[in-house]
Amino acid sequence: MxxxxxxxxxxxxxxxxxxxxxxxxxxxxxxxxxxxxxxxxxxxxxxxxxxxxxxxxxxxxxxxxxxxISDGELPYTIAAHFDGDDYTEEELQEILKYAKYIKSKRK
CATH class of the missing domain: 1.10.260.40 (lambda repressor-like DNA-binding domains)
Structure with missing residues (x-):
């Protein structure tokens, strides 16, 4: 790639x-x-x-x-996407997990 x-x-x-x-x-x-x-x-x-x-x-x-993005790796892009919001690293990890869940439901 x-x-x-x-x-x-x-x-x-x-x-x-x-x-x-x-x-x-x-x-x-x-x-x-x-x-x-x-x-x-x-x-x-x-x-x-x-x-x-x-x-x-x-x-x-x-x-x-x-x-x-490797499994378990918090990408810098998540924080940038939520620019201005004060999310903790734990919250950003939850967002990443949810995004993976949504992608897994695609056909």
Whole structure:
């Protein structure tokens, strides 16, 4: 899994459209589509904007399996998703477990 997969995982994890991610990265939605399909890769400026918005390391976007969450690992992205809310680590773990439960019910 490379940059294209990481970008798609990030976008889907936050429930964003390609257009919404494009606005964050200050590019076109066609650019995001090209990134996800592996036709092109984002420039470092776009990667930095995405990483900053979601409180991620740039390596999460660039490196193979950078957006994969291991069982029991609390991703930085959960805290970023609830920006402004003061959740404890225990509460964030519960949110992660619930998200996994919801995903398990998908057909």
């Amino acid at each position: 490379g940059i294209s997969d990481n970008i798609k995982i990030l976008r889907e994890r936050y429930g964003l459209t390609q257009q919404e991610l494009a606005e964050i990265a200050e590019v076109t939605n066609k650019a995001v589509s090209a990134w996800e399909s592996g036709i092109s890769e984002p420039r470092m400026g776009a990667i930095e904007k995405i990483a900053k918005k979601f409180n991620l390391k740039k390596s999460n976007i660039i490196e193979d399996n950078g957006m994969v």
